[in-house]
Amino acid sequence: MTSPIPTTSRRTVIAALVLILVAGACSGLPGAATPTHTPLPPPPSATPEPLAAEVNGERITLDEFEREVRRFATGRASLGIDLAPSPDDRKAVLRAMIEERVVVQAALSEGLTVDETAIAQGVDQARAARGGDPAFSEWLGQSGYTVEEFTLALKRQMLSRAITDRIVDGVPPQGEQVHAAHILVSSQAVADEVRLNIASGADFARTARTYSQDLSTRAGGGDLGWFPRGWLAVPEIEAAAFALAPGELSPVVVAADGFHIVTTIARENERPLSAPALEAARRKALRDWIDEKVAAAQVQVFVALP
Incomplete structure (x- = not known):
């Protein structure tokens, strides 16, 4: 799963500058000078968040990408795969993130939606699978997710599954x-x-x-x-x-x-396909469809990859 772009709350403090001019009370004092107003400098603009890639205008932040690379390494270690990190890992992770964005965009463009109740149930199931709130919160922190980010990632996964199921189900069994x-x-x-x-x-x-x-x-x-x-x-x-x-x-x-x-x-x-041949045909159809969508997408990559 990929992680969504984080959001940050900002507070704006508006300061008012009051200039009090006191005129001389004695008639013998010279008249008060006309006040002059020095303009305040404009507030600094927000620094753009560094990007790893942009897919049809949808941003993948550098922070999001780096967290996904760490999840990839952690997941591999949990499976007992003891390999040193490779530059190819970063390339594979970014490719997967770009593909997921393209797939989700295709699902949305075809009017597919995911029921919010189903998403909430998915989060509840993930929480229960890890033994409740404390353990789930600990897992989220270790995985670099907030609850909101995990929920968005789950929604993307469900949308991806909805449209890829449609592709593979369209492969004829003969x-x-x-x-x-x-x-x-x-x-x-x-x-x-x-x-x-x-x-x-x-x-x-x-x-x-x-x-x-x-x-x-x-x-x-x-x-x-x-x-x-x-x-x-x-x-x-x-x-x-x-x-x-x-x-x-x-x-x-x-x-x-x-x-x-x-x-x-x-x-x-028109001979019926064997189960392995049908599975291979479905994988090929899905791979071809994803490759076609990625090739047609406007993709910009901002990180150096091998």
Whole structure:
């Protein structure tokens, strides 16, 4: 969660300067001089609070950013992650804060709201989870929050959840998929020979069990199962599989891990996604949506980052 910008109460003291001119009472004294008024200097203007960033006109103060960096380090330590602070941590924290601002702004622009009762209940639940008011107040202080700041942070989190749920729920649970298999070898020469053997009639699965260096699929004859676009870790294999008609054999596919021969076994345009594939599709849809919103936002960064 990110922390909101702090507010400060100011008191203005207005001082009145009264000049009392006393005229001479004796007629023999010279006449009183005409008083002159020296203008008061204007009051000093407030020093602008340093900023870490500005997102579509919404400010992220430097103090707010530094407190969030400290929360990040504390949270990591509480999980047993013993790493020295890194400049990349600051970059990741500011990126997350900018993304949250963009997401909340998008939620508000679409008319989404959060019930104030739900926010109050969330604060009460956080208080109860920490054992009541004294422990909750101590936690707030350690985390660099006031109650008002924590409440605002919770509201932002709820707005973010409302619109991101809408994005992921819009991902269809079915789509185009292929069922494919592959063979991985270490050189172009071996790949050419293996492909020629298969093209000449050798069984693909049997050949995979003999030659493939992919231990995760070799025992199954190179079978990759059904998958949608964006699912495989090696995009070159995926691109080849989707480019083939069922029963076709690919040319030798060169990738970072070696040389592949790919065959597509079957294809369906509206096949239900597996649970892991659907989850991956939802994560990708959300990531793409956030990246698009950030790219379209007016963002200024005022702190030096690596």
